[in-house]
Amino acid sequence: MSNQNRLQVAPTVTQLAVIKLRLQGAVRGHALLKKKADALTLRHRAVLKAIVERKTTLGEIMREAHFSWTRARHAGGESVKHAVLDGVERAKVRVRASEENVAGVKIPKFFLRDTGAEQRRMELAGLGRGGARVREARGAFEKAMTLLSELASLQTAFVTLDEAIRTTNRRVNALENYVTPRLQNTVKYILGELDELEREEFFRLKKVQAKKKRDVEQAEREVAEIVADDEALRIASEELRAYDDVVRGEGGRGAGGNLIETEQDEDLLF
């Protein structure tokens, strides 16, 4: 198992519980983000559709607006143009941004706003010639302006959504391809490690048990031989003493060795 694809944790039961919780969170988060991404994409598509639609009508509306201005210029001569160009004071039309919340993403939305600023200079443009046409052109361009503000909102929404979707997708992908596998790997690792420990302990216990059993059997057999043979009994009692020594020494050394070994293992892990 490579070290890169999992968290560096002690393979303990507590850690396992923590990691498992994290994994659960990651999976739920993934599902939620996925849903959000879907919602955003849905909205995104709607915005795209609207943009395409508006941009197509925009061509028509602008064409009309331009043409009505041409009419005004035709009726009023060049002086109308200059009157307008030189008549700029304060903006009468401004846009106001408000925010709309789509799946936690704030999308700015523009509203046209008439500030009511007086346009005194422009008001009378073309009084002598073509004033009525100028007013028509103004209407046409105001209409175009309304459409353009909608388009601006949509486009801003598009850009914001685009950004938001990208971030969400990145998160989803990160959860899916990085965080979750890593956590899963960690869990797997901890479980494996715990199993290993368990097996080792079991084996050792078994080994000890087997030896004890063998020794006991041997002693019993020897006792039986002693019982059967007095001669043998003496030797047996001598030997039994010796065995006691051996058992004491071996048992003490075995337990100590085991402990040291386990600690060393953990050290290695960390």
Added chain:
Amino acid sequence: MNEDGDLVAVIGDEDTVTGFLLAGVGHVDERQRLNYLVVGERTTDDEIADAFKAFTSTREDVAVVLITQVIADRIRHLVDAHSRAIPSVLEIPDKENPYRPESDSVLSRVRHLLGGDGT
């Protein structure tokens, strides 16, 4: 943000700009800065680029930038590079050239995303 709302800036040929000024978007602020640029025969690309940059990054009171397509083509790299949501840059047709959706930087992204059914 201004309590009255933000401005709409216009970059375009004389007639387009005049039309929008007529609609009332024109504004001259205290420092005599204009929120529109009339592009004539003698206007250089640099001037357009400067104005565009001013509207898109320097000035905070501009929320929407309208630019005619022909002029946008002249500073296409800047328009394409502009990716912020606000101010939003809108390409509009001018009087002589009909609207060409294919060269619109936003629309081309749109078409890319929709995968062909954008029209």
Added chain:
Amino acid sequence: MFNRKHGFSEAFVRGCHSKRLSKRDYEELGRCDSLEDVKTYLESISDYSDYLRNVQPPVKPEDIVACCKRRHVKEFNTCQHQASPPLSTFLEYLTYGHMIDNLMLALNGMLHGRSSEEILDKCSPIGLFDSLPSVVISGNVQELYRLVLVDTPLAKYLSGAVSAADLDELNVELIRNVLYKEYLQDFMKFCSTLDLRTNELMKNLLDLEADRHAIRITVNSFGTELSKSVRTTLYTNFGTMHPDGFVRLATCETVDEVKQVLVTYPGFHEVAAKDDAHDVDRGLRILELESCQRVLAEQFNLAAFYAFSKFQENELSNLMWLTECIAQRQKSSLGEGLICIDTHL
């Protein structure tokens, strides 16, 4: 005796006039699909070739209109250079209308701190006067007023109509129309010093112009802040509708009311019978050009020059309409703006 001094100019003007685009030309031009075609056609049929030669593709409507304008200015200037009094004075009067526009442009530009080159660039070349550059660079309104008063022909109108203080406060459009009114009245006075026939013809033309001025102001002031009393001050003191027609016009509030006033005058009866509001304007223009056409049918009087300049303006506006229609692909509306009185006999 007329011919001893003005024969050449008159014939020259008529020569120019005969080179106007005819109805057929407009029809042909209407069939063009691009401005390049228009250019080629204009080059092939008329005197425009010299002016159009330098136009580089892509051709813009402004280019063609500018060429037309250059041609008109050249014709007019040639005429003016040939002229001796009273024709020269008469032609000067014709330039005053453009001068008023230029002056207003200068005033407006100055108020907005535009550079003098920019303003001079926009000025109509026919209405240039010697001191215009100095007017343009004058620092403030008082200075401008003084300069205009001292060295321009418009001084007599300006001093009579507005004071220096007004110049700052009044709407430029108002000043323009006040000046125009003064100009018309002065022109009328000047014409009464000319020979009988010219006087007679010019009286008709100027009467019509005065009526047009009044009607247009009335129609165009609907829906604006222009009050009725101010409106009355913009009317001239002559005209076929003067005085009672003007009094009635002053109280009008809708186009229909204006039409009702117009119907009572035989000259405007047909104009008023039209449905659309804009047709009134168009009808008046046609009326004007028709009377100009009648004037051109007579020889040996100065009114021909007035008619000539009106036809010049008409050609300019026609050409502008035509090129814009073609450029904007709105050829279905072609007939709406074109006014062609067939000039050829």
Added chain:
Amino acid sequence: MPGILNERSIPVLAALWTLTLVLIVRGTRVEEGSALGIDWARLWLLFTRINPYFFSALGIAAAVGLSVAGAAWGIFITGSTLLGAAVHVPRITSKNLISVIFCEAVAIYGVIIAIILSTKLSDVPRDPDTGAYHPSTMMAGYAVFASGLTCGLANLVCGICVGVVGSSCALADAANPALFVKILVIEIFGSALGLFGVIVAIILSSNAVFEKV
């Protein structure tokens, strides 16, 4: 120089002319009594004593002078218009030279009459007794004078007429070539007027004979 013959100057000229006549008449009045009247007898005497050659010379001068004046006037009117119109329509120049030639013809009529009249002149002595000319000589003088004046005035007016029509012709031709011939016909009629004057002048002068009695 402003035009002498315009609407406003005509009454002034007429007044001047009347004044001159009155002065002449008053100057010839006999200075006697206080009766304010014209001494017709004296005027008559004055008139009969004028030399017939003076009248003849005056007639010849009028014939050629007025004709040339008329022709010049006409050519001027036509010419200035022609030049102006030719700026834009050069093709009309050669055709419309006809108008100029018509005007020129008027001058030629005058010259012809002047030559005819001057050939009539011959030396006739006065009556040695009375010192007066013979009545037929006087009559010849008056006839030559009248004929010259007839021809001159007719040609003057004819020249102006042809000039005006010619200038219109130039304009019309410039505007529409089809009109040229039509207006030329009018011009020919105009130029015929001069011819009437010439005919009358010739008939008139045919009676004038300077001969010794």
